Amino acid sequence: MTETTPTLNLLDRPEIPEDVKMLLRVIPGQEQTEQGPPETAPDEGQTTEPYCPPWATVTDPASDESFSVEGQRFIAPAVHEEPNPMLYPMCTVGIVYNSNGRRGSGVLVGPNLLLTAGHVAPRGAASWSMEFVPAYRNGARPFGSSFVQTYHGYNTNGSVTGYDYIICKLFNPLGRALGWMGAASFGNEDEYYNKRFVSSGYPGTYGDRPAVELDMGVRDIDNDSPGKEIEFALRADLGPGWSGGPLWHHTANPYCVGVLSGQEKDGLDPTRLVYAGGGALVDLVRHGQSNWPG
Numbered sequence: 001m002t003e004t005t006p007t008l009n010l011l012d013r014p015e016i017p018e019d020v021k022m023l024l025r026v027i028p029g030q031e032q033t034e035q036g037p038p039e040t041a042p043d044e045g046q047t048t049e050p051y052c053p054p055w056a057t058v059t060d061p062a063s064d065e066s067f068s069v070e071g072q073r074f075i076a077p078a079v080h081e082e083p084n085p086m087l088y089p090m091c092t093v094g095i096v097y098n099s100n101g102r103r104g105s106g107v108l109v110g111p112n113l114l115l116t117a118g119h120v121a122p123r124g125a126a127s128w129s130m131e132f133v134p135a136y137r138n139g140a141r142p143f144g145s146s147f148v149q150t151y152h153g154y155n156t157n158g159s160v161t162g163y164d165y166i167i168c169k170l171f172n173p174l175g176r177a178l179g180w181m182g183a184a185s186f187g188n189e190d191e192y193y194n195k196r197f198v199s200s201g202y203p204g205t206y207g208d209r210p211a212v213e214l215d216m217g218v219r220d221i222d223n224d225s226p227g228k229e230i231e232f233a234l235r236a237d238l239g240p241g242w243s244g245g246p247l248w249h250h251t252a253n254p255y256c257v258g259v260l261s262g263q264e265k266d267g268l269d270p271t272r273l274v275y276a277g278g279g280a281l282v283d284l285v286r287h288g289q290s291n292w293p294g
Contacts, residue, residue, distance in 0.1 A: 026099070026129045027171060031150035032121065035284070038226050042279030045187030048109065048286060050253045052088050052179045059087035060250070083200060083212040085135035086142060089254045091178045093210065094134035094145075095202045096244060098122040105201030105245035106132055107256055108180040109285050111294025112146075112173040115183070116244030117259050117276070118154045118164045132170060134178055138208050146172035150292075153284055154227075160262035162224030164276040165244075167288040175294065181248060183285040184255035185228075185278050192218045192230060192257070199275075201245025201260065216247070219272060228278035230258050234271045247275045257281075 052058060083090045092108040099122045106116035114132050122128040130148035133141050153166025186192055200212040222229040230247065247258040258277030265271045 026131075027147035029128050029130060029148050029150060032123065032128070033150070033152045034155045035153050038280070038283075042185075042226050042283050044185045044279045046279060046282045047184040047255060048182050048282060048289065050089070050180060050182035050255065051175065052253075053177065056088040056091075056179055057086075059084055059090060082206070082209055085137055085210050088179050089181055089248075090200060090210070090212070091135045091143065092175070092180050093200045093246060094132050095136040095208075095210075095241075096120055097131045097133070099125065099127070099129040103202070103241055104243040105241065105260070106168075107246040107248075107259075108134065108175045108178060109167075109183055109256060110180055110289055110292075111175040112170045112292060113175065113180070113285065113288040113294065114148065114168040114170055115246070115256065115259060115281075115285060116166060116168065117261055118156050118166045119158050119261070120244045121151055121153075121166055123155060130168065132168075132174075134174055135210075136202070136208065137210060143174065143178060144172070146170040146174055152287060152291075154280075156261075160229075160264050160274050161227065162222065162229035162261075162274070162276050162278060163227030163280050164261035165227075165259050165281055165284060167284040169288065169292040173294045181246065182253060182255040183282045184249065184257050185282050186257070189221050192221055195249055197247050197257070198250045199242075199245055199247045199260065201242035204241040206241075211242075226278070226280040227276050228258075229261075229264070230275040230277045231264070231272040232275070234263065234273055247277065 096104045096106045104120035109115045133145040148168040151166045151168040154163045156164045197216040220231040246256040248256045258275030261276045264274045
């Protein structure tokens with residue numbers, strides 16, 4: 001009878017330091033490319049389609065609390081609340097960790113495509129990693145995670161801009177199980193002003209829990225070639241950690257129209273939230289669909 005040697009699991013060896021074990025858990029990224037300025041302005045008024053799996057349970061993130069005034073019923077506008085991250089489309093939003101020790105937020109926009117802010121990426125390092133954890137909450141990873149294989153997009157050098165976004169190819173096609181949001185830009189600015197939007201992400205003020213901002217109305221739009229700065233009143237702390245979180249139009253088919261870039265103050269104007277959007281965002285998603293079919 002031949003004796004077998006037990007399989008050695010390095011992660012179970014107590015003499016190996018935790019920081020060394022981490023190297024065995026992290027899948028490094030392979031490629032990072034920068035998008036240059038386009039020769040012509042991107043087309044506006046374009047979309048990519050969302051996908052809700054047939055087995056998903058769909059949720060409306062809007063508040064269901066109501067009150068009455070003189071016989072009229074009104075919906076209470078909840079601000080900065082915690083959503084149920086297990087339901088579609090909230091399950092397509094997650095937390096992003098990078099090898100620089102920073103974190104942000106992001107959203108699935110294809111079977112293996114992650115959209116997030118460009119400044120969330122760990123640029124310049126020879127060895128780097130980014131991990132996306134959908135529906136993350138207080139350490140729970142109900143749907144697992146995926147590391148980023150490669151990303152493509154704009155390097156704004158940390159500036160708040162209307163084109164602060166990248167598209168990432170994931171090693172694991174999480175969107176096949178969870179679904180994804182579409183992406184959209186509007187050719188007429190009135191289409192932004194006439195709609196109400198939702199934003200979701202992982203602000204530091206919420207710790208390791210997701211948050212959602214409801215009933216958001218656009219205050220101003222600045223063209224920032226090749227993108228658009230879609231600006232909102234600073235109603236709540238969508239600060240560090242929320243960067244890259246999607247701004248989306250909630251319908252039966254949710255479309256992401258921007259990702260949070262940061263905050264901006266112009267002269268005597270009040271501080272505003274700035275989301276990066278426009279046709280260049282949709283072009284990036286289409287680049288991922290064409291080059292990294294999932």
